[in-house]
Amino acid sequence: MASATDTAELPVVAAAATLPTDDPHPETDGHRWGMVIDADKCTGCQACVVACQSENNLALNEENRVIERRAKTWIRIERYWEGEWPNAKARFLPVLCQHCGNAPCETVCPVWATYHNPDGLNVQVYNRCIGTRFCANACPYSVRYFNFWEPEWPSPMDRQLNPDVTVRTKGIVEKCTFCIHRINRTKRQADRDGRPVADGEVEPACVQACPTTALVFGDLNDSDSKVSELSHSKRAFTLLEPLGTAPAITYLKKVDPSHVDEHEEHGH
Amino acid sequence: MIKPEAVGLSLTLRPPYRPSTIAISRKGTVAVAVGLLAALGVVMYAVKLFSWGDRAEWAYPAAITLFVLSTVTAAPLVAFASRMARGYWGLPARRVVELFALPSMLLFVLLIPILGSLPPFEQDGVTRANLWFGWGGGAPFLTDQLAVSVMLLAGGALMWFAAVPDLAGPPSRVRAMPAWKRLLFLNWTGTKRQWVVLRTSMRWISAFYLMMYVFVTMILTTDLGQSLLPGWRSGIFPAYHVITSFQGAIALIVITLFLLRRYAPSVGQFIGDEQAASLGKFLIALTLFWFYFFWSDFLLVWYARLPSEVAAVQTNVAVTYIVPFLIAMFGQFLIPFVTLIFNPIRRKLSRLAVVSVVVLIGLLFDRIRLFVASMSSENPFSHGLAELPEPYYPNAIDILFMIGVVGMVAAIYLWVLTRIPTPGGWEMREGAMYRREQKYMHAEVLVLGKPD
Amino acid sequence: MQEPVTVDRETANRELLDFVFAWPKWFFATTGLLGAVITLGLIIFLLLMIFGLQLFGYAHPVYWGFPVVNFVFWIGVSHAGIMVSAILRLAQAEWRRPVTRAAEVLTIFSLMTAMTFPIIHSGRPWRTLYWEFPYDWMRGIWPNPRSPLVWDPAAIFTYLTSTVMFVYIALLPDLALARDRVKNPIGKAVYGVLSLGFRGTTRQWRIQAIAGILLSALILPIFVSVHSIVSWDFAVTIIPGWHNTVFAPYFVIGAVHSGVSAVVTVMIIMRYAFGLKNFITKDHIDSLARLLIIVATVWLFFFMLDFMFGLYGTEPAEVDTWQRRLMEPPWTAIAIIFIITGYIIPVGAWLFRRVRRNFFLMFVTTILVNIGMWLERYMIVIPGLERKSNLTFQYGDYLPSAAEFGIIAAQLALVIAGFLVFSKLLPIMPAADIKEGQILRDEIKVGRARVPATMREA
Amino acid sequence: MSGIARRRFLTGAAALAGGATVVACAAPERESRVQSFVHSPEQTLPGQELWFATACAHSTGGNSVVVRTVDGRAKKVEGTKGFPVNLGKTNVRGQAGVQSLYNPDRLKTPLRRRGTRGEGRFEAIGWPEALDLLTEEFGSAGNPLVVTGPMSGTRLRVLAQFLANSEGRHLVYEAQDTATLREAARLVFGYTRLPHFDIANAGAVLSFGADFLGTWLSPVHYSTAYGKFREEPKRGHLIQIESHMSLTGANADRWVYVNPGHEGALALSIAQVIAAENLTGDDRWFDPVNAVGGIDALNAYSPELTAERTGVAPDTVREIAREFAGHPPALAIAGGAALAQTNGLDNAVAALLLNRIVGGTGAAGGVRPNPAAPAAVPATAAGTPFGQWGALSTGLLDGSETVDAAFFYDVDPVYGLPASTRFADALGEMSFVVGMGTFLNETLARADLVLPATHPFEEWGDFVADPAPDMEVVGYQQPVVTSWTNARSFGDVMLALTSELFPDAPPPWTTMRDAVRDGAQALIGQDGFDRGWIELLRTGGRWLEGEGREAQSDQPDWHIGLLAEPAFAGDTTEFDLHLIPFENVAFGAGTESANPWLQATPDPLTTVTWTTWAELNPVTAERLGVKRNDVVHIDTPDGTLRARVYEAPVVPPDVVAVPIGQGREFGSRWNVDRGANVMQTLAAQAVAGSGALAWGATRARVRPAGEHDRLPTLEVIEDPRNDGEAPPVRITSG
Numbered sequence A: 001m002a003s004a005t006d007t008a009e010l011p012v013v014a015a016a017a018t019l020p021t022d023d024p025h026p027e028t029d030g031h032r033w034g035m036v037i038d039a040d041k042c043t044g045c046q047a048c049v050v051a052c053q054s055e056n057n058l059a060l061n062e063e064n065r066v067i068e069r070r071a072k073t074w075i076r077i078e079r080y081w082e083g084e085w086p087n088a089k090a091r092f093l094p095v096l097c098q099h100c101g102n103a104p105c106e107t108v109c110p111v112w113a114t115y116h117n118p119d120g121l122n123v124q125v126y127n128r129c130i131g132t133r134f135c136a137n138a139c140p141y142s143v144r145y146f147n148f149w150e151p152e153w154p155s156p157m158d159r160q161l162n163p164d165v166t167v168r169t170k171g172i173v174e175k176c177t178f179c180i181h182r183i184n185r186t187k188r189q190a191d192r193d194g195r196p197v198a199d200g201e202v203e204p205a206c207v208q209a210c211p212t213t214a215l216v217f218g219d220l221n222d223s224d225s226k227v228s229e230l231s232h233s234k235r236a237f238t239l240l241e242p243l244g245t246a247p248a249i250t251y252l253k254k255v256d257p258s259h260v261d262e263h264e265e266h267g268h
Numbered sequence B: 001m002i003k004p005e006a007v008g009l010s011l012t013l014r015p016p017y018r019p020s021t022i023a024i025s026r027k028g029t030v031a032v033a034v035g036l037l038a039a040l041g042v043v044m045y046a047v048k049l050f051s052w053g054d055r056a057e058w059a060y061p062a063a064i065t066l067f068v069l070s071t072v073t074a075a076p077l078v079a080f081a082s083r084m085a086r087g088y089w090g091l092p093a094r095r096v097v098e099l100f101a102l103p104s105m106l107l108f109v110l111l112i113p114i115l116g117s118l119p120p121f122e123q124d125g126v127t128r129a130n131l132w133f134g135w136g137g138g139a140p141f142l143t144d145q146l147a148v149s150v151m152l153l154a155g156g157a158l159m160w161f162a163a164v165p166d167l168a169g170p171p172s173r174v175r176a177m178p179a180w181k182r183l184l185f186l187n188w189t190g191t192k193r194q195w196v197v198l199r200t201s202m203r204w205i206s207a208f209y210l211m212m213y214v215f216v217t218m219i220l221t222t223d224l225g226q227s228l229l230p231g232w233r234s235g236i237f238p239a240y241h242v243i244t245s246f247q248g249a250i251a252l253i254v255i256t257l258f259l260l261r262r263y264a265p266s267v268g269q270f271i272g273d274e275q276a277a278s279l280g281k282f283l284i285a286l287t288l289f290w291f292y293f294f295w296s297d298f299l300l301v302w303y304a305r306l307p308s309e310v311a312a313v314q315t316n317v318a319v320t321y322i323v324p325f326l327i328a329m330f331g332q333f334l335i336p337f338v339t340l341i342f343n344p345i346r347r348k349l350s351r352l353a354v355v356s357v358v359v360l361i362g363l364l365f366d367r368i369r370l371f372v373a374s375m376s377s378e379n380p381f382s383h384g385l386a387e388l389p390e391p392y393y394p395n396a397i398d399i400l401f402m403i404g405v406v407g408m409v410a411a412i413y414l415w416v417l418t419r420i421p422t423p424g425g426w427e428m429r430e431g432a433m434y435r436r437e438q439k440y441m442h443a444e445v446l447v448l449g450k451p452d
Numbered sequence C: 001m002q003e004p005v006t007v008d009r010e011t012a013n014r015e016l017l018d019f020v021f022a023w024p025k026w027f028f029a030t031t032g033l034l035g036a037v038i039t040l041g042l043i044i045f046l047l048l049m050i051f052g053l054q055l056f057g058y059a060h061p062v063y064w065g066f067p068v069v070n071f072v073f074w075i076g077v078s079h080a081g082i083m084v085s086a087i088l089r090l091a092q093a094e095w096r097r098p099v100t101r102a103a104e105v106l107t108i109f110s111l112m113t114a115m116t117f118p119i120i121h122s123g124r125p126w127r128t129l130y131w132e133f134p135y136d137w138m139r140g141i142w143p144n145p146r147s148p149l150v151w152d153p154a155a156i157f158t159y160l161t162s163t164v165m166f167v168y169i170a171l172l173p174d175l176a177l178a179r180d181r182v183k184n185p186i187g188k189a190v191y192g193v194l195s196l197g198f199r200g201t202t203r204q205w206r207i208q209a210i211a212g213i214l215l216s217a218l219i220l221p222i223f224v225s226v227h228s229i230v231s232w233d234f235a236v237t238i239i240p241g242w243h244n245t246v247f248a249p250y251f252v253i254g255a256v257h258s259g260v261s262a263v264v265t266v267m268i269i270m271r272y273a274f275g276l277k278n279f280i281t282k283d284h285i286d287s288l289a290r291l292l293i294i295v296a297t298v299w300l301f302f303f304m305l306d307f308m309f310g311l312y313g314t315e316p317a318e319v320d321t322w323q324r325r326l327m328e329p330p331w332t333a334i335a336i337i338f339i340i341t342g343y344i345i346p347v348g349a350w351l352f353r354r355v356r357r358n359f360f361l362m363f364v365t366t367i368l369v370n371i372g373m374w375l376e377r378y379m380i381v382i383p384g385l386e387r388k389s390n391l392t393f394q395y396g397d398y399l400p401s402a403a404e405f406g407i408i409a410a411q412l413a414l415v416i417a418g419f420l421v422f423s424k425l426l427p428i429m430p431a432a433d434i435k436e437g438q439i440l441r442d443e444i445k446v447g448r449a450r451v452p453a454t455m456r457e458a
Numbered sequence D: 001m002s003g004i005a006r007r008r009f010l011t012g013a014a015a016l017a018g019g020a021t022v023v024a025c026a027a028p029e030r031e032s033r034v035q036s037f038v039h040s041p042e043q044t045l046p047g048q049e050l051w052f053a054t055a056c057a058h059s060t061g062g063n064s065v066v067v068r069t070v071d072g073r074a075k076k077v078e079g080t081k082g083f084p085v086n087l088g089k090t091n092v093r094g095q096a097g098v099q100s101l102y103n104p105d106r107l108k109t110p111l112r113r114r115g116t117r118g119e120g121r122f123e124a125i126g127w128p129e130a131l132d133l134l135t136e137e138f139g140s141a142g143n144p145l146v147v148t149g150p151m152s153g154t155r156l157r158v159l160a161q162f163l164a165n166s167e168g169r170h171l172v173y174e175a176q177d178t179a180t181l182r183e184a185a186r187l188v189f190g191y192t193r194l195p196h197f198d199i200a201n202a203g204a205v206l207s208f209g210a211d212f213l214g215t216w217l218s219p220v221h222y223s224t225a226y227g228k229f230r231e232e233p234k235r236g237h238l239i240q241i242e243s244h245m246s247l248t249g250a251n252a253d254r255w256v257y258v259n260p261g262h263e264g265a266l267a268l269s270i271a272q273v274i275a276a277e278n279l280t281g282d283d284r285w286f287d288p289v290n291a292v293g294g295i296d297a298l299n300a301y302s303p304e305l306t307a308e309r310t311g312v313a314p315d316t317v318r319e320i321a322r323e324f325a326g327h328p329p330a331l332a333i334a335g336g337a338a339l340a341q342t343n344g345l346d347n348a349v350a351a352l353l354l355n356r357i358v359g360g361t362g363a364a365g366g367v368r369p370n371p372a373a374p375a376a377v378p379a380t381a382a383g384t385p386f387g388q389w390g391a392l393s394t395g396l397l398d399g400s401e402t403v404d405a406a407f408f409y410d411v412d413p414v415y416g417l418p419a420s421t422r423f424a425d426a427l428g429e430m431s432f433v434v435g436m437g438t439f440l441n442e443t444l445a446r447a448d449l450v451l452p453a454t455h456p457f458e459e460w461g462d463f464v465a466d467p468a469p470d471m472e473v474v475g476y477q478q479p480v481v482t483s484w485t486n487a488r489s490f491g492d493v494m495l496a497l498t499s500e501l502f503p504d505a506p507p508p509w510t511t512m513r514d515a516v517r518d519g520a521q522a523l524i525g526q527d528g529f530d531r532g533w534i535e536l537l538r539t540g541g542r543w544l545e546g547e548g549r550e551a552q553s554d555q556p557d558w559h560i561g562l563l564a565e566p567a568f569a570g571d572t573t574e575f576d577l578h579l580i581p582f583e584n585v586a587f588g589a590g591t592e593s594a595n596p597w598l599q600a601t602p603d604p605l606t607t608v609t610w611t612t613w614a615e616l617n618p619v620t621a622e623r624l625g626v627k628r629n630d631v632v633h634i635d636t637p638d639g640t641l642r643a644r645v646y647e648a649p650v651v652p653p654d655v656v657a658v659p660i661g662q663g664r665e666f667g668s669r670w671n672v673d674r675g676a677n678v679m680q681t682l683a684a685q686a687v688a689g690s691g692a693l694a695w696g697a698t699r700a701r702v703r704p705a706g707e708h709d710r711l712p713t714l715e716v717i718e719d720p721r722n723d724g725e726a727p728p729v730r731i732t733s734g
């Protein structure tokens, strides 16, 4: 049997683009925000993780919550082992909401608490959410987290809370927003100034923090933007591509020089 | 409180029933016509064999073969259902449908080149999806043919066993036979023990035939269907095929009964609108089932939007084969559903027969859209379709081949119909015994016995 | 051979209504016990309101657990009533008569119980009611019709409504009977109002009968849709082990399997608890068991389809899910147990006429079926979430919590209590229907043999 | 001004209404009280955010950050754009700064000891009382001792005022001392300051144990450099040689295990290959080799001859040499456990020598000299090597040395020095001990007087980046919020103490703010100082590219013959594994463990949070009969600790690796009684020639404790399919 694990490498299925169902990327005159994550640059340093916690008022992940697997991080660095000692390697893969154009989480929500906004974001309306967790199940990337507890910050830690971001109550689902509050703020400012939003002007907290610039954010509708350019790299791939979720995040593969030679000859 | 139509008042067995082979009006004309069609089938089969092409060449033959499986081979199951439910309506029809076991045997022949044209499970280290875990030891050709043979033999056995009490004649005649012939006639002298054994074994063989039928459907639809069209992996598909086969079988039976009533009065005298009422009920139920099974399949693929699955469905439903699909949908669902909800249509054999023809046309196109799409698909080894294929159209040989197959089926059926007494004598007599008309209070009532 | 019931009409009336007017001691003991368990459930529910779903065993990324399993289970059981009443009625199976009411009542209470699960298990139950049901005309914010969780309430409510109507129509003559027999004036008044002035005129009988038949036919699509939609709660997603096109009929037939088995269990209990030896006979359970053999086999076929076509696509996560279901503890054990108790033991046993006609064995085997069917649902719902995609870093496992067990016990108690209270207030046997059956029963003599027969209007 | 430049991400102060005044220099006051619009302090507009540039709360290299404040509360930390050290970036610890600022368990008020020392019982007192006590004790003390962490700039000048007057001593406690590296840089290049390792422009980086992406020297700087290093199309090649896979090792293109202590021998082997194969293409390797003993001496280190010691196959050494020399400019660096050996200095020298051999010094992509620090803002005082701490401890315990009054600021030697040093007991011999810090710790808990220190976001200061990023960089620190505690800054307390004790020779400044402004004045001159000062605060500091670099010595001051064999505590039969303690990105050396975000930050490789774990190779674990989540005892000749096992295929089979940073008795609710302190179990051995602690030179054995306790990991469960054959998701391209 074909190795069951190679799916990501099998021929890309192009049919998604011709589905007569919803167009994954509806034409908007506005923005289509996207991200590029360069696995060759990500060192796994976790700066993005804490930056997101800090920016987005994520509750403390106490020890027992980690053990219970109820800790929340809107972005996480997945670590995969490759090979055995002494050739074992660690691979880091930052995973956050992919803001799928064909989001499996959106269709299942009974109350429209999660939907696609005109800027191409998968947004979560906390007030609507009734906590069925159907979306969290349906998301193949497992990036949606449920609030098992009322969040608490022992005083005066609550002083750190970002006033631009809601504190989520218990019983609802939350996830990466692409720092939508930063996007909106920048858009408003650009509006006031009567100019378009410039490339690189919006920086989500994780992108801002990432010391190696492994994360790049921008407008995919702007063909001159850095994200547009990088997303056409020959190292580009999307996560779980065969599922046809049409993510707004493009990954760039890690370069492994020990493999390059054999493959480059075959014109990979 | 009970609707009189449901009881089958039209069935009257007053004239003492004697089993006999039937007489068909204008027998000669029919025989010539059918014989010519059958000959066409044989010739076309030979033509195809000699001009052996690639797998796609066998796409339309595969479609008609699965059409035969869904109608002719499925028909004897109705006899089984009728026995199980001890339904009185089925009595005169049982033999009529059991006889389809013989033309079913064509399946074996038809499948030889079709299965032979299939690609291997593994090629260049890549495996295509299959139900045989990539087993090279004879799958799919030998396994499928083996399963088909076993099923066909069971069907044949069933037909024969049911007919033996009628064929055997008086005990003295059987006792006088040579040994091999006695064995063939099960040494039938009609002892009580023999009756018990006969009934029990018929029950078991019927159940076995049903299971084999389901199994064969599953493997054939997968080997000739899903496993060839990349991305098509639908768990419900074998069940869909079985359900639509029942629909096809009922339609075929309705048409057969109608023709027999029209052209073979020896059978026709026992066939009334009682049969139509019951078969019509089944047909509309199965029509609804068509929608249920199709929708269960389509909805989930469309909703989940897995590109590989969607592409497969676009091929055989939404884009490439949309025309045959629409014909199938109208034929198998919309037209029968809209017409059969009306009692006057459902309860009249002639009208029901017209609807049944529509159903069979729909079924044929259904098989075409499904199996032509898969048999003609280019790369069964890929994980999903990279682009939607063009429709694969039949050529003249394909069309003549399909007509010829129908001819062969008809010819074999007619032949056996004139050899085995129809309807089945002993069951008809038994039915009459368990049935009595009497008065209760002010009403005429029917008392129906249901033996264990 | 069938054993004809030998009671006269008066005895039948008395025996069938006996429990409505009697107050046996065990009734109080049982209701007390059930009440205690239900109270426990209410306490857990209260705690859930306060502390939230942390009390349950969910953890990233497995966000559904026991409550959803039980939701599916009880919806499944609820398919008994309609299967037995509507389908057997349309198929004119005579033996259905004593069974129908019990099956329908089981349907109502298991449906109502099942409906509590989606509410209990949601993060903000109070909003669940608010957002899902009363449409928000003011702000034009509607539920999302694309979500199976919106299809669910629609289907289930329709099913519940029609089942209640179905039961009520069948109840009318019995209510009238109760009204005529009850001594207590309040009871008389209540039964009087409920029986809608049914006096047994020909016209009334005719309307009652036609309504029943019409409802039988109308309810069938609803019956099929309910569990199909429940199955789509899972199958519409792309979760491995969930996304399989066979789910709808697989769930429906599984529901019938567990539902009809539950009916047999309940009937046997009733036979002894309510003293209905004259009405629930070996013939009935024999017929039901034969029906069950077919249902169970079809169910097994669909399970095989689910399994085979799960592996068929060789999707890594899908293969992992099946590997987990069949090869990894504790799922191996669960898989083996559910196949054995859901099919092999019961169906193997039912092939023997002696088993089919033995109340004790039928009681045991049908209980086994429902153990198996519960485990089957558990195995359908959980492992796919534990092996959700190729991102193996997010593989997880699920361990139910004590609170979940508590809720589940309470809901089992709720179904039993509902059933018990119903039978205390209203006749659980359709007296009129049974008497009709007795009238229509006849015999045909063929030689020396006597064949049971029924009378049909000519 | 373009629209973008006017964004809120303006570093430093925001331009306020009318743009008339640009104010950035004072924290909003009374921020926790409800304000009326009329009485709002200048900078606080309700709901309006302000960004203040200041020093990073936890940085090791000297990073500048901007802190977003809203309504007088610190909300978010981001790197100061353009600041040359961290280039607008931060790491986990920088991001977590606000959470240590608002940690409810901070020291909030001065405390006087109630119980016996080390018991941790205190009573709260006021500052006047505390200052009185301080004056009294230090006034009568003969030779006061001041212990601080690495410190630079004005603080150092303020402290000097006190030390000069009181004839006191200043010891610098470094949790991970840089003495060996500094000494090696001096021997190889003749530099007195830490040089600049130009990773960004290097073609190949060969690192011996230096976890520069995680914890080594200036990780944020090096990470930004790494981002450029990996930029396509040039994409540098990274080789990491170490005995325990660090974060940097995990990102290397080639990762090579070396037997602990033999890094120097391996480096010489690589040098030998470069020379023998003339991999530089010319003879530039000749002079440096000649200077350290010549080619014959080097030939004794040919790959074949060292293979057994280093555990690296000769072919691998050759490949490394070719990859290294084949991607110019090539850069060799050394750090971490490679230097924490008894022969660590030799290892460091041998490794750095490679730079001279490939000629990679001074030029872009190589080792570059840094400028000397400006006099007005002195550079970091070098750390006191471990040897001296041991001597102090012994002296105090045997009575040969006395300390009348000691002032510990922001350090925790009791926690960080091996138990065998007996520093806790030695502390007991000091007559009066003052501890100052933001949290209680093992040292402060033994003090007689505990003073709450302001958080870096609450005080004035400046700092000199060390190592400097290829230029002179002075960073400025300003309060971004008013302290919510009753804390004071170290500088202010020192100034108060000095002027109180020595009224005759008072310090020239009364507050730290004055002192810092004074230093700035010297730096930027008097002209237009007010504008310049505001600019300094807005941009985070001042830097001058390419000025006043240190000169490089002509030849290395070392000889191949000096390379010593490593010595280990614990014999190989009884203690069969090397114990390798390591810092992880979150807890560091244990100074940040009070912070719940950092506690919850998964260790990148193991994804463990909140506790101490023992990393074992699966093969070793199987041999020991333990598996993941099993509790084990790790015995060394000098102690024992408990940890839970984490098996990872990247851990060398001869090694047990344990993270530093947990196992505290005193601190906050988030770090007390959690995990174990591996530093306490180490043998007291020093690096020959630098005196630093040889923390990588202890051997250990692992015993199952028979208990089982689930590790808090982000990784959900062990991946059943991740058998090393085919990763489930292809992240790597070929």
Ligand code: SF4
Pocket: A096, A097, A098, A099, A100, A103, A104, A105, A106, A122, A138, A139, A140, A141, A142, A143, A144, A175, A245
């Ligand atoms: S990644 Fe998950 S949560 Fe995000 S849009 Fe896609 S399906 Fe939804």
Ligand code: SF4
Pocket: A108, A109, A110, A111, A112, A113, A114, A128, A129, A130, A131, A132, A133, A134, A135, A136, A172, A173
């Ligand atoms: S958890 Fe909230 S967002 Fe998710 S499906 Fe349920 S209601 Fe919608």
Ligand code: SF4
Pocket: A051, A052, A053, A055, A056, A074, A075, A096, A175, A176, A177, A178, A179, A180, A204, A205, A206, A207
């Ligand atoms: S984009 Fe914003 S919300 Fe999403 S992970 Fe990054 S910081 Fe968090």
Ligand code: SF4
Pocket: A041, A042, A043, A044, A045, A046, A047, A048, A049, A077, A094, A209, A210, A211, A212, A213, A214, A215
């Ligand atoms: S901050 Fe950047 S380098 Fe660090 S883990 Fe996140 S993505 Fe990777």
